[in-house]
Amino acid sequence: xxxxxxxxxxxxxxxxxxxxxxxxxxxxxxxxxxxxxxxxxxxxxxxxxxxxxxxxxxxxxxxxxxxxxxxxxxxxxxxxxxxxxxxxxxxxxxxxxxxxxxxxxxxxxxxxxxxxxxxxxxxxxxxxxxxxxxxxxxxxxxxxxxxxxxxxxxxxxxxxxxxxxxxxxxxxxxxxxxxxxxxxxxxxxxxxxxxxxxxxxxxxxxxxxxxxxxxxxxxxxxxxxxxxxxxxxxxxxxxxxxxxxxxxxxxxxxxxxxxxxxxxxxxxxxxxxxxxx
Numbered sequence: 001x002x003x004x005x006x007x008x009x010x011x012x013x014x015x016x017x018x019x020x021x022x023x024x025x026x027x028x029x030x031x032x033x034x035x036x037x038x039x040x041x042x043x044x045x046x047x048x049x050x051x052x053x054x055x056x057x058x059x060x061x062x063x064x065x066x067x068x069x070x071x072x073x074x075x076x077x078x079x080x081x082x083x084x085x086x087x088x089x090x091x092x093x094x095x096x097x098x099x100x101x102x103x104x105x106x107x108x109x110x111x112x113x114x115x116x117x118x119x120x121x122x123x124x125x126x127x128x129x130x131x132x133x134x135x136x137x138x139x140x141x142x143x144x145x146x147x148x149x150x151x152x153x154x155x156x157x158x159x160x161x162x163x164x165x166x167x168x169x170x171x172x173x174x175x176x177x178x179x180x181x182x183x184x185x186x187x188x189x190x191x192x193x194x195x196x197x198x199x200x201x202x203x204x205x206x207x208x209x210x211x212x213x214x215x216x217x218x219x220x221x222x223x224x225x226x227x228x229x230x231x232x233x234x235x236x237x238x239x240x241x242x243x244x245x246x247x248x249x250x251x252x253x254x255x256x257x258x259x260x261x262x263x264x265x266x267x268x269x270x271x272x273x274x275x276x277x
Contacts (some may be wrong), residue, residue, distance in 0.1 A: 010037055013090050014048040018097070021083055032190075034257050040100055046080050047098040056094035058205055059087045063096055065130065065204045074124025075117050077101060077193060077202040098202075101195040109194045114219055115226035117199035118187060122212055125182040132182050135210035139171040142248040152251045154261070159268050163248055166275055170241040177234040178211035188218040214238045240274050247271055
């Protein structure tokens with residue numbers, strides 16, 4: 001993690017917001033930088049998520065989901081308890097403030113604990129009645145990108161066809177292959193904090209409705225052995241589907257994922273090996 005450069009306008013904006021809210025704010029540390037910038041603001045130890053102003057609604061939905069899941073005991077990272085949950089709009093930026101959780105001193109979360117946390121998250125989600133779009137909508141957005149070469153100009157025709165055919169084929173299987181429920185959408189290790197109080201899922205903007213196998217596909221392979229009741233064949237198909245989706249996003253000309261193009265090239269090769277190997 002690096003101290004962010006002071007000429008990034010999002011940094012002084014977030015620091016000034018925290019000061020205005022009565023908490024000490026002297027420096028910012030980058031936790032994640034992509035379409036949404038995530039900062040740790042010290043010494044108050046608050047996590048700020050910063051998006052463009054026109055995405056304030058998305059941040060509001062994420063807050064609502066976190067509060068709902070926290071209320072049913074699901075393992076999620078909550079908003080900062082010292083502040084009223086709110087989306088703060090400052091200039092061109094929308095900001096939400098979250099509780100910072102220290103990490104446990106170990107290399108990785110054991111697969112059994114990962115599986116238990118994911119199962120607990122899914123159980124909590126089944127207790128909620130939230131408007132969540134189906135996984136098919138996410139696939140539709142990816143297909144829209146692939147159908148428009150102007151939005152994915154660097155993608156070779158053969159690779160475009162591979163992604164389109166894979167997404168179309170596996171989306172139908174995911175929609176009919178198992179019970180449908182609310183999912184996290186991207187519960188990979190980067191969205192799971194290993195805290196002293198137990199694992200906590202974060203980044204709750206990516207919800208969709210589909211089979212639990214789609215979420216399980218984002219976890220390390222060893223986790224599946226400890227997750228009860230999943231269908232192994234559907235899990236393998238969901239792994240390919242999730243890879244096809246993530247690969248498509250990397251070829252969007254507006255993608256801001258760090259090293260996104262190089263990752264897109266590597267994932268295309270992995271995709272071809274999975275589909276044609």
